[in-house]
Amino acid sequence: MPESPEVQALVEFLDERIRGRAIAAVDIDEFRVVKTRERPPASLVGATIGGLSRFGKHVGFDTAAGWLMLGFGRNGWIRWLDAGESPSDEPVPEVARIVLDDGAAMRIVDTGDFLGVTLSVVDVPRDLSGIAALGPDPLSVDFTREEFDRALGTRRKQIKALLQEQSSLAGIGNAYSDEILHRARIAPAVHAALLDDDERERLFQATVDVLRGAAADRRGVPPHELKQAKVAAMAVHGRGGEPCPVCGTTILDRTFGGASAQFCPHCQPEHSVA
Numbered sequence: 504m505p506e507s508p509e510v511q512a513l514v515e516f517l518d519e520r521i522r523g524r525a526i527a528a529v530d531i532d533e534f535r536v537v538k539t540r541e542r543p544p545a546s547l548v549g550a551t552i553g554g555l556s557r558f559g560k561h562v563g564f565d566t567a568a569g570w571l572m573l574g575f576g577r578n579g580w581i582r583w584l585d586a587g588e589s590p591s592d593e594p595v596p597e598v599a600r601i602v603l604d605d606g607a608a609m610r611i612v613d614t615g616d617f618l619g620v621t622l623s624v625v626d627v628p629r630d631l632s633g634i635a636a637l638g639p640d641p642l643s644v645d646f647t648r649e650e651f652d653r654a655l656g657t658r659r660k661q662i663k664a665l666l667q668e669q670s671s672l673a674g675i676g677n678a679y680s681d682e683i684l685h686r687a688r689i690a691p692a693v694h695a696a697l698l699d700d701d702e703r704e705r706l707f708q709a710t711v712d713v714l715r716g717a718a719a720d721r722r723g724v725p726p727h728e729l730k731q732a733k734v735a736a737m738a739v740h741g742r743g744g745e746p747c748p749v750c751g752t753t754i755l756d757r758t759f760g761g762a763s764a765q766f767c768p769h770c771q772p773e774h775s776v777a
């Protein structure tokens with residue numbers, strides 16, 4: 504699932520290539536991804552793109568005729584085609600394509616068994632309920648400890664699930680929640696309400712450091728290499744059975760509340776689990 508560091512790198516890569524270009528065509532291969540039937544993406548043909556922005560794990564194209572909002576779901580992404588570049592012969596699960604006036608194109612793909620990509624045209628991003636409901640974004644330069652404490656609250660909710668709740672904190676998914684908790688030395692199943700002040704401070708620092716560090720590392724990586732770069736950088740996520748890079752203890756793979764988590768039982772002791 505795309506998470507904020509990779510989406511941010513994608514946004515920066517595309518923004519410098521599409522800003523100021525006009526949309527020449529929007530081809531929809533899979534009409535189920537269009538969520539605003541009364542205002543289809545093709546209504547933006549001819550409009551100039553002012554820029555591309557990230558909203559949590561979503562992106563939005565700011566055009567002269569409205570915002571085109573793109574949600575990636577679990578398996579969506581954008582493949583970039585330079586002007587004059589022919590697509591490779593390999594079959595691509597393209598659901599839509601945005602062609603620019605210089606001949607370059609963005610192929611929106613969904614590699615999942617179930618469609619997760621969504622496309623909507625709105626006047627402003629907050630017209631989408633999922634965008635309006637987003638919590639503060641730890642990648643934002645003005646993200647504060649106070650916002651983090653408000654997001655954590657005093658809830659009896661497992662901290663790994665809370666970190667991924669987009670209305671609490673924007674942009675974190677399954678992979679970075681594992682990485683943040685490992686960096687903070689906090690077990691994934693502990694309830695937020697049981698974290699003491701020292702643990703909250705560690706978790707705040709880990710959240711900011713992991714996400715900003717990943718975003719800095721991914722900057723400049725081309726879109727088709729971002730997923731592999733993310734996988735390669737993981738300390739514990741997806742590495743059940745491998746040694747912890749900090750202490751060498753075997754990383755565990757457990758399921759909490761229907762979602763899997765990978766963590767180090769030595770670095771992240773479960774003493775405070777309710």
Ligand SMILES: [Zn+2]
Pocket residue numbers: 747748749750751752767768769770771
């Ligand atoms: Zn460890």
